[in-house]
Each structure stands twice: as structure tokens, then as C-alpha cells.
Amino acid sequence: MSACLDIRRLSAVLPNGQRVLRSVSLAVQPGEVSALVGESGAGKTMIGKAVLGVLPKSVRIVEGEMLIEGEDLGRLDPKARRTLIGARTALIPQDPLTALNPSRRIGTQMTDRLVRILGWSGERADQRIRQLLDEVQIRDPERVLKSYPHELSGGMRQRVLIAAAFAAEPRLIVADEPTTALDVTVQKQILRLIAQLQRDHGTAILFVTHDLGVVAKISQKVSVLYAGKVVEEAETEALFAAPQHPYTRALMAATPRYTDPYASLKPVDESVLAGLAVEIAAADKDWRPGHG
């Protein structure tokens, strides 16, 4: 069986030639949660956007392949690519406020995609949405469907977005820090919901986060990203049991324990950063676009 998402040696550059992704390879198997972890600016969002075909215009992919269920996105014409991405993937975004259109009711926004893009009947779409709202434990669907986004709390909005992401039964969901914008108590509920729906629907998730605590809870596999380069890739359990790369070890040391919420983040050690700089420089030296 082919992987649900297979990224092979993906490199992307900015107009000034700076690389933002450095031969990234990672795979997400069907029904699996694969975490992508790294500090701010590492390129996690870039990878998600590349997969979903919404990279900023300034970012250019210079090598590599992306396959969704064995289909090479690079070999499809733009229209077929859009159709494939639309049918098989969905996004759970970071900020549940800006991800919903402020001037359209929740109900219309949610059903619209099923009706217009997938050609469902209005009734079927409506039923489906209600079922999903129930799954994300929204108890008063009537009110929520009639609401405008600003009338809901952040947690409610994120539930709506989770429901919307699962509604069309995508094969792959990219979840880009879906709990970062929420407060701590809500974060845990939302995380549990995503895990629950993921199991029930058997959807593969590429779960982007900078929080190793979240990684441990939700994923079966992890890729550690630094400066657009995957520095370590392992089963989650194995990674936590025996982190191989010094940067991974430093990240773990820097993650406060849940028992002690006031523990301060330790900065990553100088020597580790120096080692990473050497590693990145070596990768860039050997790299020529098209020959990677």
C-alpha cells in the first residue's frame, strides 16, 4: 500500500536564493498521525502549504516530489492537482478566528464546500454537518449553524473547523498548530477531539507543532525539523526513549514537564547550535538544484 503522503527530497527557495526547505523527506502512512516538530521559523507551515498547494508566490519549489496516495502532484496539471488536493486533503488551521469568514454564517460555510465542490445535495450536506458537530461535542448545533464566527468562543470555532475538516472524509489532514491560539484548558479538549475523530475516521494527519508534549500524546511518528532540514525522524516512542540527534535532546530538555507548569524553557545549548550550523552548511554545499 502506498503512503498517504510521501514527500521526497523537497527543496524550496526564496527569491534571494535562500533555502527554506532543505531536501525534506517524510511520509505519513494511511490512518497514522505523524508529527512535524520544530521551533518557530523552521519551515513547518511551509511544508504544510506545499502539500496543500498554497505556498506563497515568493516561495519556489526547486526539487523533490510530493505524492498523495501514490499520485505525484508534480505530474498533474494545475486543475487536476487542485481537484485531487480538494478531494483528499483538508486543513485544520492555527487561528480559528481568521480561518472562518466573518460575514457568512457557520452553517453556510460548512455545507457550501460539500454542495458546491463535491456536488452533494443540500439535505445530505446538512445531515453530514450535524453529525460532525455532534462528533465534536457541540450540543446546540442549531445555534452554532446560525451563528457568525465572532459569536462563538475560540474553542467552539476550532471545533467547527475540526468538524469541517473531517466532513468530506479526506484521506489526509494537515493540522497546523491547531491548539496554539487557544488557552490551556481548551487546548487539551481540542487535542483529545482531534485524536478521537482521527481514530474514528481513520484519517492520516500531518500534525505540525512546536510542542513535544503534544507530540508524545498524539503521534505515532515524528520528524524533527530545524532550518528547513529534517534532522531526526523516528517512531514517537523510540524518539522519546532514545533521541539520537543532539538538537532533539536539547528540545526535550527545553520542554517543561506537565507536573511543573512554571518550569522555564532552557535555551538550546551553544554547542548544539554550532553543530547544526555545520550540518546545514554541509547540506547546502553539496546541494545543486536538480541534482539533489
Added chain:
Amino acid sequence: MDEASVAGRGLSPRLWLAGGWLLLALLAAIFAPLIAPQDPLAQDLMLERLPPFWLDGAEPGYWLGTDSLGRDLLSRLIFGGRIAFIVAFAAATSACLLGSALGLIAGYFGGWPDRIISRIVDVWMAFPPVLFAILLVAVLGTGLSSVILAIAIIDWTRFCRVIRAEAMSQARMDYVESARIAGYGRMGIMLREVLPNVLPSVVALLSLEMGIAVIVEAILSFVNLSISTDDPTWGSIIAEGRLSIHQAWWVLVFPLITLILTVLSFSQFGEALKARFDPVLR
């Protein structure tokens, strides 16, 4: 927040005051033949320069007095409202449709459509608008339709600039990205995701533009370039009133008040409507 919630409940006094005046003026203009106390064109030298009703020498039935040809001022103002409103609605709507459509395309699509449209707007805005209008009417010839056309041709840029900027910031929103991921086409996203969010601004600008159209029409009739018939317009009444300011101040003052009230009401009404339309303030 307080102001917004008051507006939201529809209690905003400016909405009612501005809307009330506009409705009154509009109804008067529509039903002018039924309402006007006198024939606006009837001259009577026996009745010239009658003062308004509260001054000595006023005649019953000539509430706001008469001009130097003995024509009833109130009736002329009421009939003048017809042309003012026709120009306001027709010119502002045309400018709005053209400018908003181009602004939406430039702002959402970006790239070369934006470069072309923005360049045209820059060139357009380099002309002083009143001179531009006079020039256009001189070319198009006087008459109602050329006045409307001239205002639309000049003022679409107001809509274009504002809507372009708003569409641009809309294009960066996450829900637009989600729609792209879901597989919506660009046109669909523009109409479904972007347009509803710029609509409140379109409405506010449209109302403001109606006020501006009223002024421009008045200026054009003031310089005798608007409607070449004998029909009274606010601008032509003001032009005549200016000549007799020392003998009959009311012929200048009342049309000015009417004009200013109408223009102010249009802009206030637009702002109040925008506050009501805006889902976040509603």
C-alpha cells in the same frame, strides 16, 4: 463598542436623521407635481422677490419666498430635487459598479491586472475632478445623461482604490486559503469569500458618492453646463440666487441649506449603514 451596539440595535440617531431627511426629500421629488404649491416655472413680475413666510411682505402659498422673476422658491427646490436624485442614483451606481468590480479584480487577483488597473487609477486621479467634469461635459455635450456619464467616468476611482485595498487584505485571510485548498476557483472565491466582506464599504461609499454626485451636478449647473432645459436644479437656483444676494438672500440661502443637508445626510447614512452591515459590529 457602545457606539457600535447602539448602531446595531438600529437606534442610531444619525441613521434616523439622515435617512429621514433623504426620504423626505426623495418623496417630495417623486411627488413634486402633487406637492409643489406653485408651478416652478411660472413667472409673475408682480410677485418678484417675495420674502419667506415669517417676514413682512410675504404672500401665503409662497412659503420660502420667490426669486427675481417671481417664481416660487419652494416649488423650484422640490422640482430641482428630481434632477438631483436622478443624477445621484444613476451616477453613483454606475461609478460604484465600475469601480468596485475593477477594485475587486485588482485587489484579489494582484499581478498584472492589478498593475494595469492601478496605473489607470493613478493617471485618472492626476486630473482635478471638477475641471475633469467640466471638460467631459464640454466634450459630451450638456444634458442629463452626459452629466451622469461624466460623474461616473470621473469618480469610479474612489471605489476602485478603497475596494482594491480591502480585497487585498481579504486575499491574505486564512479562509481564502482554506477555500483554495477545498478547490474553489478564483472567481468563486472572489464572489463568495471576498465580496461579502467588502460590501459594507461599498454601501458606505455608494451613499457618500450620491452626495458627491449631487454636489458635482450643482457645480455643473452653477457654471451652466448641466441640464440645458429650463428645469430648475439646485445648482442653477444657487447661481441665480448669487446674483440677487443683496435684494433676496433667501434665493441663495435655502438651496444651499437643502444641498448641504442632502449631501451630509448621504454621507452619514452611508456610515451608519456600514456599521449595521458589518457582521462584527452588528
